[in-house]
Amino acid sequence: xxxxxxxxxxxxxxxxxxxxxxxEQHMGHRAxxxxxxxxxxxxxxxxxxxxxxxxxxxxxxxxxxPECPNSSLLNLHLHALQPEDSALYLCASxxxxxxxxxxxxxxxGPGTRLTVT
Amino acid sequence: xxxxxxxxxxxxxxxxxxxxxxxxxTDSAIYNLQWFRQDPGKGLTSLLxxxxxxxxxxxxxxxxxxxxxxxxxxxxxxxxxxxxSATYLCAVRGQGESGxxxxxxxxKGITLSVRP
Numbered sequence: 001x002x003x004x005x006x007x008x009x010x011x012x013x014x015x016x017x018x019x020x021x022x023x024e025q026h027m028g029h030r031a032x033x034x035x036x037x038x039x040x041x042x043x044x045x046x047x048x049x050x051x052x053x054x055x056x057x058x059x060x061x062x063x064x065x066p067e068c069p070n071s072s073l074l075n076l077h078l079h080a081l082q083p084e085d086s087a088l089y090l091c092a093s094x095x096x097x098x099x100x101x102x103x104x105x106x107x108x109g110p111g112t113r114l115t116v117t
Numbered sequence: 118x119x120x121x122x123x124x125x126x127x128x129x130x131x132x133x134x135x136x137x138x139x140x141x142x143t144d145s146a147i148y149n150l151q152w153f154r155q156d157p158g159k160g161l162t163s164l165l166x167x168x169x170x171x172x173x174x175x176x177x178x179x180x181x182x183x184x185x186x187x188x189x190x191x192x193x194x195x196x197x198x199x200x201x202s203a204t205y206l207c208a209v210r211g212q213g214e215s216g217x218x219x220x221x222x223x224x225k226g227i228t229l230s231v232r233p
Binding site for chain 2: 004006041042043045048056088090092098104105106107108109110111113
């Protein structure tokens with residue numbers, strides 16, 4: 001099973017709402033990632049968790065709050081977002097932590113299409 | 118800072134044509150290079166991963182090559198089909214400043230349209 005799942009598929013939220021995005025993998029991977037992708041742009045890395053600890057935060061605003069409850073789950077909590085935060089949010093996982101030499105192929109989920117009104 | 122370039126941004130070909138998608142990167146200190154496919158509004162599907170020590174990888178009608186010293190990779194698609202229409206992104210995993218924080222750097226992608 002090489003599947004990364006994400007819920008919900010679509011999310012519309014107001015600027016005062018609080019919502020969460022969820023990501024799950026059952027491949028035994030020890031690194032999980034959040035990316036943000038705007039239309040016609042490549043994905044931009046937001047956060048990396050390695051062995052359930054936050055290892056990379058790409059200077060993401062605090063209105064985005066990641067959480068890794070266990071090795072299979074990754075959440076992204078959203079609060080007081082802006083319309084410019086509307087994008088496709090992608091989750092990915094890899095077998096090893098990012099700094100590991102070797103393959104460490106990343107597997108992506110289908111994404112959550114977020115619209116902030 | 119690693120930069121990944123994919124040119125052209127868009128490509129339209131007739132069905133059955135063999136085609137080559139190009140990717141170039143500026144820093145040859147990489148662990149590997151990955152080619153992805155993305156359909157509109159969907160996630161990324163990994164197509165091929167080439168380790169820095171490898172020259173090429175093959176999967177079905179796809180063949181990816183890597184010339185690390187010149188900072189280039191190509192994705193060859195044989196006998197293209199309308200179902201191949203998608204955006205193709207290449208991404209390199211750099212060795213990073215400390216080795217502990219290497220991450221994928223993506224190109225902007227090539228949007229391929231295969232006409233029936």
